[in-house]
Amino acid sequence: MLDLELSTTLLSFLLPFFLLFIIKRRSIFTTLFPSKSPENAKTPKSYPIIGSFFSIYENRNRSVQWTSELVTNSPTSTFVLRRPLGRRVIYTANPSNVQHILKSHFPIYQKSSFSRMNLGDLLGDGIFNTNGDSWKFQRQVASHEFNTRSLRKFVEHVVDTELNDRLIPILAAAAADKTVLDFQDILQRFAFDNVCAIAFGYDPASLVPSLPQVKFMKCFEDAVQISSQRFQYVHPLLWKAKRFLNFGSEKDLRIAVEGVREFAKGLVKEKKQLLNEKSELESFDLLSRFVSSGHNDETFVTDIVISFILAGRDTTSAALIWFFWLVSKNPNVEGEILREIYEKSESPIFEEVKDMVYTHASLSESMRLYPPVPVDGKQAVADNVLPDGTFVEKGTAVVYHPYAMGRSEKIWGNDWADFKPERWLERHDVPEVEGKWKFVGRDPYTYPVFQAGPRICLGKEMAFLQMKRVVAGVFRRFRVVPAFEEGKEPVFVSFLTTKMEGGFPVRIEERT
Secondary structure (H helix, E strand, O other): OHHHHHHHHHHHHHHHHHHHHHHHOHHHHHHHOOOEOOOOOOOOOEEOOOEOHHHHHHOOOOHHHHHHHHHHOOOOOEEEEEOHHHOEEEEEOOHHHHHHHHHHOOOOEEEOHHHHHHHHHHHOOOHHHOOHHHHHHHHHHHHHHHOOHHHHHHHHHHHHHHHHHHHHHHHHHHHHHOOEEEHHHHHHHHHHHHHHHHHHOOOOOOOOOOOOOOHHHHHHHHHHHHHHHHHHOOOHHHHHHHHHHOOHHHHHHHHHHHHHHHHHHHHHHHHHHHHHHHOOOOOOOHHHHHHHOOOOOHHHHHHHHHHHHHHHHHHHHHHHHHHHHHHHOOHHHHHHHHHHHHOOOOOOOHHHHOOOHHHHHHHHHHHHHOOOOOOEEEEEOOOEEOOOOOEEOOOOEEEEOHHHHOOOHHHHOOOOOOOOHHHHEEEOOOHHHOOOEEEOOOOOOOOOEOEOHHHOOOOHHHHHHHHHHHHHHHHHHEEEEEOOOOOOOOOEEEOOOEEEOOOOEEEEEEOO
């Protein structure tokens, strides 16, 4: 065992130098080790030992787009990427394969050890980073809490308060002063305040006029970004070596994670103390509900609440960022959304935004093109064969690709690149609602933006209600006008969720 550990440590030190050498001496390496013949011109070349390292390295800053191109150009919407040291990753945008992975053969395809390893420092054994009995237990507890009416009413109250007391006044001030805002930062702050209140009953107050740097928010942002960068390493041994030596990004990650977990554990202790003093908590936040229902293990509760902060903060803000961008480019869509908003009362409430069918379709269409989580992976715990005939060896990572699926001509037709909310709608065929739209959703295996099967997102409906409330509140009063430099458009980047590189500069204009 000691010899194995020493060998692994030695390899972790030597591998970076070996890869650096072959980058510098690529022509010599490719002459000595000819590539395997690709199946087609778009398949990346593969070499002994290093696999498709050169292609992976060249596309390291656009891996989502690159793998999307490879998947959509494959006849079966599936391809195998050979990574260094013999690791194989199967990418698929085939709905039959997705259903096979996420539902019909769910026990075989589990959260991958690769993903759990990369995210373990931040998420621990939280619901999004675990399998088996631990996942089932957390899912049951979370499902029960999410389905309580008191929590839903609390969420509505939190979102409306943050919208009316913070977001709208900041937009109004920007409109009056004619200043340029980073709308990505604003929406992330909005989502962060919301999810902290819902998860912890804690208000970080990041969306106040001074836009302060909140330590917990900064630590969380750093931890998410560095954890996600681990997925981009050619081999995990590289970041493990940095962690072992405690330098660079891994040192920064350790400090950020310590900040997140210490703060979260402090809030857990406060809730437990309050429960001991009052015997019953008056708050409806998730942490209060978990603690009051008898879940007293601090690490367990901290892990699960951190997972929900990640889900609630990054996914909702990512969806809204790209929604506002796409709508700004399609004034006809904005007009239909405004018509729907003005049909409602002067200040729409959650029950009313449920009926905003065109807005719901527009959000669905936006997430088709820019899903908040562009790729997600599982790992086979047994040999298996996908419906398209792809053999999956035990231990192989299998990645389903929502970003590629949203851009697949096989699924959406030759107009897939068009932003068309109408593709989600049809007219009612009953007289009493003549002329009204009816939303027609796609099955979750064709549109796995919220996952599917047993792991389908518990907060899906709640997320739609929050987003529609924000859209109604903002569009009722303001126009959101992108303010990129002339000739430039947003650059898509992905950490754990999608973002715009460098932010989303906008001007806010009051509607007349």
